[in-house]
Amino acid sequence: MRADIAKDPFVPEIYRVGSVRRELADAVTLELEPVSGTRPDFRPGQFNMLYAFGVGEVAISMSVGASEGTGFVHTVRNAGAVSGALARLEPGATLGVRGPFGTGWPVAEAEGRDVLIVAGGLGLAPLRPAIQEVLARRERFGRVTILVGCRSPSDILYQHDLEQWKQRLDVNVEVTVDHAGTDWHGNVGFVTTLIPRSPFDPDNAIAMVCGPEVMMRFAASGLQKAGMPAGNIYLSMERNMKCAIGLCGHCQFGPAFICKDGPVLPLERIAGLLAVQEI
Amino acid sequence: MQAFKADTSGFALDTAGLQRLFEVLAEDGYRVVGPTRRDDAIVYDEIGGITALPAGWTDRQEPGRYALERREDNAFFGYAVGPHSWKKFLFPPSETLWSAHRGDDGVMTVAVPERTADKFAFIGVRACELHAMAVQDRVFGEGPYVDTAYAARRSNAFIVAVNCAEAGGTCFCVSMETGPRATQGFDLALTELIGGDEHLFLIEAGSEAGRRILERVPHGTATTEQAEAARAVSERTASQMGRSLDTRGIKELLQDNPEHPRWDDVAARCLTCANCTMVCPTCFCSTVEDHSDLTGQNAERVRKWDSCFTMDYSYIHGGSVRTAASSRYRQWMTHKLANWIDQFGTSGCVGCGRCITWCPVGIDLTEEVAAIRAALDEGRSR
Amino acid sequence: MESMEQILGQQSFFAGCPPEFVRLIAGCARNHHFKAGEYLIREGEPADRFYLVRQGKVALEIAAPGRPAIIATTLGEGEIVGVSWLIPPYRAEFDARAMEPVRAIGMDAACLRGKCDADHHLGYEMMKRFLPVMVKRLHATRLQILDVYGQR
Numbered sequence: 138m139r140a141d142i143a144k145d146p147f148v149p150e151i152y153r154v155g156s157v158r159r160e161l162a163d164a165v166t167l168e169l170e171p172v173s174g175t176r177p178d179f180r181p182g183q184f185n186m187l188y189a190f191g192v193g194e195v196a197i198s199m200s201v202g203a204s205e206g207t208g209f210v211h212t213v214r215n216a217g218a219v220s221g222a223l224a225r226l227e228p229g230a231t232l233g234v235r236g237p238f239g240t241g242w243p244v245a246e247a248e249g250r251d252v253l254i255v256a257g258g259l260g261l262a263p264l265r266p267a268i269q270e271v272l273a274r275r276e277r278f279g280r281v282t283i284l285v286g287c288r289s290p291s292d293i294l295y296q297h298d299l300e301q302w303k304q305r306l307d308v309n310v311e312v313t314v315d316h317a318g319t320d321w322h323g324n325v326g327f328v329t330t331l332i333p334r335s336p337f338d339p340d341n342a343i344a345m346v347c348g349p350e351v352m353m354r355f356a357a358s359g360l361q362k363a364g365m366p367a368g369n370i371y372l373s374m375e376r377n378m379k380c381a382i383g384l385c386g387h388c389q390f391g392p393a394f395i396c397k398d399g400p401v402l403p404l405e406r407i408a409g410l411l412a413v414q415e416i
Numbered sequence: 417m418q419a420f421k422a423d424t425s426g427f428a429l430d431t432a433g434l435q436r437l438f439e440v441l442a443e444d445g446y447r448v449v450g451p452t453r454r455d456d457a458i459v460y461d462e463i464g465g466i467t468a469l470p471a472g473w474t475d476r477q478e479p480g481r482y483a484l485e486r487r488e489d490n491a492f493f494g495y496a497v498g499p500h501s502w503k504k505f506l507f508p509p510s511e512t513l514w515s516a517h518r519g520d521d522g523v524m525t526v527a528v529p530e531r532t533a534d535k536f537a538f539i540g541v542r543a544c545e546l547h548a549m550a551v552q553d554r555v556f557g558e559g560p561y562v563d564t565a566y567a568a569r570r571s572n573a574f575i576v577a578v579n580c581a582e583a584g585g586t587c588f589c590v591s592m593e594t595g596p597r598a599t600q601g602f603d604l605a606l607t608e609l610i611g612g613d614e615h616l617f618l619i620e621a622g623s624e625a626g627r628r629i630l631e632r633v634p635h636g637t638a639t640t641e642q643a644e645a646a647r648a649v650s651e652r653t654a655s656q657m658g659r660s661l662d663t664r665g666i667k668e669l670l671q672d673n674p675e676h677p678r679w680d681d682v683a684a685r686c687l688t689c690a691n692c693t694m695v696c697p698t699c700f701c702s703t704v705e706d707h708s709d710l711t712g713q714n715a716e717r718v719r720k721w722d723s724c725f726t727m728d729y730s731y732i733h734g735g736s737v738r739t740a741a742s743s744r745y746r747q748w749m750t751h752k753l754a755n756w757i758d759q760f761g762t763s764g765c766v767g768c769g770r771c772i773t774w775c776p777v778g779i780d781l782t783e784e785v786a787a788i789r790a791a792l793d794e795g796r797s798r
Numbered sequence: 799m800e801s802m803e804q805i806l807g808q809q810s811f812f813a814g815c816p817p818e819f820v821r822l823i824a825g826c827a828r829n830h831h832f833k834a835g836e837y838l839i840r841e842g843e844p845a846d847r848f849y850l851v852r853q854g855k856v857a858l859e860i861a862a863p864g865r866p867a868i869i870a871t872t873l874g875e876g877e878i879v880g881v882s883w884l885i886p887p888y889r890a891e892f893d894a895r896a897m898e899p900v901r902a903i904g905m906d907a908a909c910l911r912g913k914c915d916a917d918h919h920l921g922y923e924m925m926k927r928f929l930p931v932m933v934k935r936l937h938a939t940r941l942q943i944l945d946v947y948g949q950r
Contacts, residue, residue, distance in 0.1 A: 190524055231518075232524070288948055319866060322898075325857065325869040351946050386701030386751075389751060415743035
């Protein structure tokens, strides 16, 4: 898949912010449309490098699948200088986009099997395109379970989507929070506590996990305890990213470059590294 | 560079011929870059002719030490390697990737700077350095994405190799199978021969481009004795290596021992100064800096060399992944000697010894690998 | 209608438990129903009963003066509510509130403690089942404390 040599992979395309939706106190969803030309195709789980003028670039996954709309949709949390600048963009503003980059979720491989989606916090954003793709061709999959964990009831991302998915009889959706008052009627407890309660055949299921690394580590451990082989558990890893094309070295995770070998990696490939501190 | 069978019969060049080689390359539009003495070191810079070469100088190298000394002869290439490597020309320490402009309508546009297609002729490239270039070729040119600016500079470059006549105190190219004799990846290769009043260079062409240039430089045919002497030079150098590195099973040795106590031991000495990564001819890590002017209408993105020894290198929101010196040293050495093999099908080390020489506290990676290996062997035999 | 022995035997909590023990345990068990909002357990009260939830969701709550109560964890089908019955002085340390209508099997703690004391094999069988529950909860609580989704 050698990229067109004439096109400089360091140079961004210009996109315009179509709409901004506030998701959480510190997170917004941006709909981006190309200023000229067409948006390239991409797979669920891939990411773009978004450039805020004069501030810098940050890696953010697409949060809506390629089959919907003509642009890119990204959910951005204000967590630093660049993401803060992006989160403050208003409709009509322009920004730079390089991508799509990286590996995607194994949606095709999951056909004929049970699907287990485990999301923590903003980790639901990169998983949403995979969920959309599974639900669009629901009949091809076995049981579908979506487990979502977050900090508190006010930190639940995409509540509207979760409500719609919950209304379907062919999807099992469970949301849990770490901290809640008595006015909360849902689950309280770490997201891993939902795994033993979920209906899936550990010998014939694919799990897609995204969230903070420590959450993924324990979710992976929970899935393995439930009997899932490491080869069927996929995680979306995060590391510092500068070039996104395997040339700058920053995103190394052992022998893997998260930008091109990941971000989505099977647990069996990285299990040994997850347990090593500061790798 | 196209495949070309090296001409083993060889030709001989005198010092005037070498001067002529510089001129022919300059006539062809090459920026001729070679070794020269500056600030008590032998560095690589643009040079006009043989008078700029560090004639009669050599370098004494040990862990944490580098010093120039006079030679007894007037050899042009009588040193090992200095703090520079050719990567600073092919992969510049600072390079503007593009600039952006925000118009009055607020809309952003991006422009790529006009890049002069630099045509470098490198004079005096050592076998280890040829291998280092081949390693960086794999990194920048053979993945799914190509660094087009690097690839252009690389394919334009004309390479005159020199076979090392003596090994430096920190050299271990024999262990890495990267030297001391240049066997591929050059246009022309020289072996310097000094004896009595004679100062000659045995010269061989390694490419069609090399042969065409050589045709325009006055030269003679090497005698059997000269060819034999040149072979002896490489053999002698091979026997003089200052260091050795046991590479057997090195990938597993390092990848399987991330918790080895030796990482803490080396971290207690390491200053995380990043010198080793700056002098390394294969280290390719870079970062980007984004600037904007005071009007807020113009911005640019500059790529700069970076090092895995900095805290910023592994920063993800909230903090750095590798805060301890031990984890940063482990990252560097495990990447260089082990992970590189998974990533690019080759070791990232060519045995040039620069990281040992230029480490301010004299950390010697060959010694660190040996210590990890020895501790494990001891553990097994117990 | 199923006997209590049959009902217990079907619970994953008692999976692999020898039938004679299930029979002994069933002798201390009876069915309970709670409306949403009713408490199964109140903090500080004697821990004279624990529950195995058959249906519905239960919140373990901690009330603190001057601030609203917080939910420490929620428990559902197949899970145990109440472990203080095992540990002297046998006093409940949390409130357990039915978040929705709850059906549960309640175990008489004094009855079961007596049988466990009389037959240490039964006692060990119960310990083997309770210890993992407690360890899992402790681990899950640690992960909650980590606050992994918060901004560092």
